[in-house]
Amino acid sequence: MHKEVTIYDIAEKLSISASTVSRALNANSLVSKKTQQKIIAMATSMGYRSNTFAANLRMQRSNTIGLIVPRLNSYFMSEVISGIESVTNDAGYNLIISQSMENVDKEISNLKTMFNNRVDGLLVSVAAGSNGLTGFDIFRDRKIPVLFFDRAPHGLTVPSVTIDNENAAFLITQHLIEMGAKNIFHITGHQSVSVYKERTSGFKRALLAAGLPxxxxxxxxxxxSEKAGIAAAKLIAELKGDGVFAANDSCAATCMNELKLQGFKIPQDVKFAGFNNDLISRNIDPALTTINYPGFEMGKVIAAKLLDHLSHKSDLHSSPLITMKSELVIRASSNYKP
Amino acid sequence: MHKEVTIYDIAEKLSISASTVSRALNANSLVSKKTQQKIIAMATSMGYRSNTFAANLRMQRSNTIGLIVPRLNSYFMSEVISGIESVTNDAGYNLIISQSMENVDKEISNLKTMFNNRVDGLLVSVAAGSNGLTGFDIFRDRKIPVLFFDRAPHGLTVPSVTIDNENAAFLITQHLIEMGAKNIFHITGHQSVSVYKERTSGFKRALLAAGLPxxxxxxxxxxxSEKAGIAAAKLIAELKGDGVFAANDSCAATCMNELKLQGFKIPQDVKFAGFNNDLISRNIDPALTTINYPGFEMGKVIAAKLLDHLSHKSDLHSSPLITMKSELVIRASSNYKP
Known part of the structure; x- marks a missing residue:
């Protein structure tokens, strides 16, 4: 395997000391401009890795932003990433991304990789079960800014950009009740994930407010998942559900289609609502009532906040908790009153 | 800003020479085991970055695989990534991902970032207009393996895993013709992208084979995009199309729904086909005929090939061009014969 070029190799080639090479690559003024240029030229021609090079090391900047997300397989997350890149690209930053696969150990491993890759700042949507602390200390210690989004760690006052999931879930459940649903089911994810827990709270509060058991x-x-939606449909049919609120659109879509296959009329027999305003919500029949979750906007906001912090325009910690607006989008899957 | 810890800082703390520190961190046998341990302990406590540490540097391994894709906003790509991670996770590798946004300059910038992050190997689906050479020389020079997938550079014999797009497009167009379509439109992407160019060829060959102009x-x-599908619907209605083959499912879905809104019956008036077997293809009404594109399998194959190369089990270059199977999935959007 090809051997990594070290400052000692460069020093040997030029018959100078390794410390002079190191100083030159770090733009130390003890080395003359001429010698520095000679050393940089040799380092470049020998393929010395540029991440240890002068300007960046001196500035402690890699011009790289790290992004850690639970999974990349959602329309919402791809919208967030597009939003982030629309800001980071213009500012000359690279974005590197990794997924935690909802696994806390993998999240910690991702954090190490991001740290070793010298990211200037980090954007994180946490895995199920993450406390937002373990594995993050290396960033805190070095004052490398971390901004949470969508899924922020529970109970910590750390910089984060989220939506009011509890209220959005309350509003969409209230809407199903207003349309006549009385026996509403909520298909949700693991309750250690803040956003699902909060949506469950909002769902329950709406039932309580309407006097429903x-x-x-x-x-x-x-x-x-897609399969979970189909499995849930069977349960809902058995238990004579007349309303379904799913915590994402794809699961709502597969559940609704399975009930349609079983002969249920939507929205007459069962009223449906999802969450996210994914592509699929607009293209199924009937179109799905949902919460418009501003993924692209959220991506832009978190990238801009992080870059503003890095350029000392504003401090992430001065107003750490930011809540973005979401909105109820009513479509044919629920819009029926007997 | 926090100053990066250097070998000179460690040397000063321990009152030894920087070259001894460097040798110790590189596990050079000139340094006694005891001294090495003392130096590593100090380096760790001072927060010296571990990517330059002994074992990895000596082995030239970062245990990181890089992935560069045009865009992350497709079901197909999220399936590919899941497949990759199912292999890399088990092998103890981290995956870092970046998108080129279909921009050749961004692809080159991503390549530099991946190189500076010392990836052990690279998986790439190229941007529109990429020649698969510019920007890749740094990897070739250092013998860091690069494996292309899905979109391989045109006209180069480089390791790649793809499907036979030409033949898949031929088969799905032939099916629309067999179902009675005579005036078929093909909604496609930029023709500098290999996969779209190949699908266009297959589409044309099927018309030719059937004697259609x-x-x-x-x-x-x-x-x-979603919007492009809606715009195409207007054109297709004007030009009295009776068959549509779109190069992805989401575009086929929005086009089909727009024609339905205009009063066309699917598949009686217009027969529809997409590509990818996305979630949306199974959940629209009528369900969409498509090509099942094995994203998860492709991800597993490319990750395994790259890791086998890195562990010297097999050489990527020994059988560079691998074609995976795809299959025609016939559903209600096309399945009609007058």
Whole structure:
């Protein structure tokens, strides 16, 4: 395997000391401009890795932003990433991304990789079960800014950009009730994930506010996959549900289509609502009532906040908790009153 | 800003020479085991960055795989990434991802970032207009393996894993013709992208084989977005199209729904086909005929090939061009014979 070029190799080639090479590459003024140029030229021609090079090391900047997300397989997350890149590209930053796969150990491993890759700042949506602390200390210690988004760690006052999930869930459940649903099921994800827990709270609060009873079996905890939606449909048919609020659109879509296959009329027999305003919500029949979750906007906001912090325009910690607006989008899947 | 810890700082703390520190961190046998341990302990406590540390530097391994893709906003790509991670996680590798946004300059910038982050190997699906050479020389020079997938550079014999796009497009167009379509439109992407160019060829070959005329206006070149599908629907209605083959499912879905809104019956009036077997293809009404594109499998294959190369089990270059199977999935959007 090709051997990594070190400052000792460069020193040997030029018959000078390694410390002079190091100083030159770090733009130390003890080395003359001429010698520095000679050393940089040799380092470049020998393929010495540029991340240890003068300007960046001196400035402690890699011009790289790290992004850690639970999974990349959602329309929402791809919108967030597009929003981030629309800001970081213009500012000359590179974005590197990794997924934690909802696994806390993998999140810690991702954090190490990002740290070793010398990211200037980090954007994180945490994995299920993450406390937002373990693995993050290396960033805190070096004052490398970390901004959480969408899924922020529970109970910590750390810089974060989220939506009011509890209220959005309350509004969409209230809407299903207004349309006549009385036995509503909520298909949700793991309750250690803040956004799902909060949506569950909002769902329950809306039932309570309308004087409707709540039974634990109305809460269907799944991995929110396509298959989970189909499985939930069978349960909902058995238990004579007349309303479904799913915590994402794809799961709502597969559940609704399965009930349609079983002969249920939507929205007459069962009223449906999802969450995210994904592409799929606008293209199924009937179109799905949902919460418009501003992924692209959120991406722009978090990237801009992080870059402003890095350029000392504003401090992330001065107003750490930012809540963005979401909105109820009513479509044909729920819009029926007997 | 926090100053980066250098070997000189460690040397000063321990009152030894910087070259001894460097040798110790590189596990050079000139330094006694005891001294090495003392130096590593000090380096760790001072927060010296671990990517320059002993084992990895000596082995030239970062245990990181880089992935560069045009865009992350497709079901296909998220499936590929899941497949890759299912292999790299088990092998103890981290995956870092960046998108080129279909921009050749951004691709080159991503390549530099990946190189400076010392990836052990690289998986790439190229941007529109990329020649697969510019920017890649730094990897070739250092013998860091690069494996292309899905979109391989045109006309180069470089390690790649793809499907036979030409034949898949031929088969799906032939099917639309068999179902009675005579005036078929193909909604496609930028023709500098290999996969779209190949699908266009297959589309044309199927018309030719059936003795159907081809007019340039049957080719609708777009960005394959949701909006492009809606715009294409208007054109297709005007030109009395009776068949549509779109190069992805989301564009096919929005086009089909727009024609439905205009009163066309699917598949009686217009037969539809997409590409990718995305979630959306199974959940629209009628369900969409498509090509099942094995994203998860492709991800597993490319990750395994790259790791096998890195562990010297097999050489990427010994059988560089791998073609995976795809299959025609016939659903209600096309399955109609008058």
């Amino acid at each position: 709540f039974n634990e079996n109305q809460l269907i905890v799944t991995d929110l | 081809f007019n340039e206006n049957q080719l609708i070149v777009t960005d394959l």
